[in-house]
Amino acid sequence: ELKVEQNPLFLSMQEGKNYTIYCNYSTTSDRLYWYRQDPGKSLESLFVLLSNGAVKQEGRLMASLDTKARLSTLHITAAVHDLSATYFCAVDRNEKLTFGTGTRLTIIP
Amino acid sequence: DTAVSQTPKYLVTQMGNDKSIKCEQNLGHDTMYWYKQDSKKFLKIMFSYNNKELIINETVPNRFSPKSPDKAHLNLHINSLELGDSAVYFCASSHGGVAEAFFGQGTRLTVV
Numbered sequence: 001e002l003k004v005e006q007n008p009l010f011l012s013m014q015e016g017k018n019y020t021i022y023c024n025y026s027t028t029s030d031r032l033y034w035y036r037q038d039p040g041k042s043l044e045s046l047f048v049l050l051s052n053g054a055v056k057q058e059g060r061l062m063a064s065l066d067t068k069a070r071l072s073t074l075h076i077t078a079a080v081h082d083l084s085a086t087y088f089c090a091v092d093r094n095e096k097l098t099f100g101t102g103t104r105l106t107i108i109p
Numbered sequence: 110d111t112a113v114s115q116t117p118k119y120l121v122t123q124m125g126n127d128k129s130i131k132c133e134q135n136l137g138h139d140t141m142y143w144y145k146q147d148s149k150k151f152l153k154i155m156f157s158y159n160n161k162e163l164i165i166n167e168t169v170p171n172r173f174s175p176k177s178p179d180k181a182h183l184n185l186h187i188n189s190l191e192l193g194d195s196a197v198y199f200c201a202s203s204h205g206g207v208a209e210a211f212f213g214q215g216t217r218l219t220v221v
Contacts, residue, residue: 045210
């Protein structure tokens with residue numbers, strides 16, 4: 001059974017700082033996704049990572065994928081308050097998404 | 110235009126009742142899903158349908174029955190609701206076997 005673990009589960013960071021969220025998964029996968037969820041809202045797709053070594057960037061967020069290590073990272077650069085949300089990684093295997101536990105990110109002014 | 114829409118957004122009901130949640134997508138996708146998000150925010154797939162055919166059926170009590178009248182709709186009917194069914198239920202859709210899913214706004218179900 002595919003297991004997807006994220007850490008940390010909770011993260012408070014000051015504005016302007018950098019940090020990384022980690023996503024480990026237990027078996028080979030087809031693709032990996034990062035989603036953002038604001039409180040009481042739906043999930044918004046951020047990145048799709050298709051192959052080993054893939055790196056994608058959007059604004060202050062950068063996601064990468066190492067399929068050999070079964071690890072994806074979501075790096076936050078110079079955090080701003082608007083980035084406060086819960087971030088999920090999700091692994092696609094056999095056309096089924098298995099989600100990580102989520103990382104609740106709070107940016108403190 | 111809303112891409113994936115669910116109704117209702119909130120649903121409060123008593124134990125033992127039967128309720129339905131409706132989902133519609135206007136993206137032209139061929140695959141639709143139901144996910145459950147519990148109080149700890151953990152998301153788990155329940156069902157997926159491709160072109161109206163059931164593809165994924167996770168270990169879900171048979172009180173939950175999805176129905177797909179056409180490719181654009183996937184409804185979820187729940188019989189004999191229990192307290193543990195309280196959660197947020199998300200509908201999603203995707204295209205061509207790629208599991209990047211677009212999610213609806215969620216239905217917060219509270220069973221009292």
